[in-house]
Amino acid sequence: MNQNVSLLLAEDDENLGQLLHTFLKTKGFEVELARNGKIAFEKFTSSSFDFCIFDVMMPVMDGFTLAKEIREIDRKVPILFLTAKAMKEDKLEGFALGADDYLAKPFSMEELLARITAILRRVEVKSTEDTAHLKVGKINYEPELRLLHLEDGTKKLTTKENQLLQLLVKNENEILDRQATLRAIWGDDNYFNGRSMDVYIAKLRKLLKEDPAIEIMNVHGKGFKFIVK
Amino acid sequence: MNQNVSLLLAEDDENLGQLLHTFLKTKGFEVELARNGKIAFEKFTSSSFDFCIFDVMMPVMDGFTLAKEIREIDRKVPILFLTAKAMKEDKLEGFALGADDYLAKPFSMEELLARITAILRRVEVKSTEDTAHLKVGKINYEPELRLLHLEDGTKKLTTKENQLLQLLVKNENEILDRQATLRAIWGDDNYFNGRSMDVYIAKLRKLLKEDPAIEIMNVHGKGFKFIVK
DNA sequence: CGTTTGGCTTAACTTTTTTTAACAGCAAAA
């Protein structure tokens, strides 16, 4: 879900830093950890990030100074501060610097995640969502428009057809798990939905059969595999 | 500074409500005060707001339920919750609903303002006037005036036509949930209102068909998606 | 005070999309 969202984390405490790094990575973020504000600033300027989490108190360059520097070159990137104290003055100073949120230690991982998610929802994360499109032989598939351009004209895919094909194409040459797919598209992996999915697999096979390079292969008991030879 | 930023405040406590109302108005916001969630929802659907502040505990309809309803028709409008308790579970539930922030009573006016400002900084403040207006090809839509300028003259939209088109446009390229839309415009999502809505969808399609770049697509069982290519 | 008009709902019929049923074939376990 947070795939391709890159995150800059500045934290001098080794333990907390590692903990956060690991946690956020398991949540799908690309995380870069910096041990102080100066290092963080260098990383920020030499690379590009979608989100910042800064400890307020750090050696060499503190979080506020870091934020101030960054705001001068990036007016929009979300910044969330971590602090040991829940001092109100600190809080206000942080917001004045263009902070997007503020979290006092100790905090729970879930709360941190909840806040990051809330902020990201607002921001247009432009991290290029690779649009699972397909272009093989005479077949051209446009998922956003739900169109499948075939040899003999264009077919408008129905919602389910499109959702399924999109998942298949996105997982080209990998097994698309049966249960997971059912939950993703049908919301529930019960027997009847399973049969419904099989019907849609048959439909897609029929549509795609004009290109012999494409195959939707079944992996017994596991799922389906979209193969392009 | 906050000129033209319209704010929906839902608070059942008369005193606090008045206090906030007055304070926020002096800070330049256009404030609408609702005494409970139901009234707030009606105000939200019949008008348009840039920011929401909801008390969690209110009679008739609580803040969370209100937020849930609103999120279905507006995925982006910032929501800040006020609550008596600083309970962590509450907090997480709020964020899960797409809250942007959370403030436990008692709080200071400055802190509230700081948080509103922080959130608004990262939201494209599209101050209500130009919300959801549409200008594609030869079609120009003015929601406030309920006018649709077409190639062959201007069409005055009826109330329902306008409400529906406005919601569609506001959720461009996203699915507009069927039930939520019915509740928002018709107040109830029963079968007949559903059929009525389908009739209006047909009307809008007919009106907009002169521009082939516009499409109102159905997502079976879910709702409609307004697409501009 | 009757008539007209405009906006909305209900009805009727059609088409599309999705689900369920039925049966056949195949794969893995017993």
Next chain:
DNA sequence: TTTTGCTGTTAAAAAAAGTTAAGCCAAACG
């Protein structure tokens, strides 16, 4: 090999949506 569960496929049924027209009601008009 036999059994059992999973998949392939087609057809039928059901549910949702598209469309057009008729009906209803209240406000505006004559």
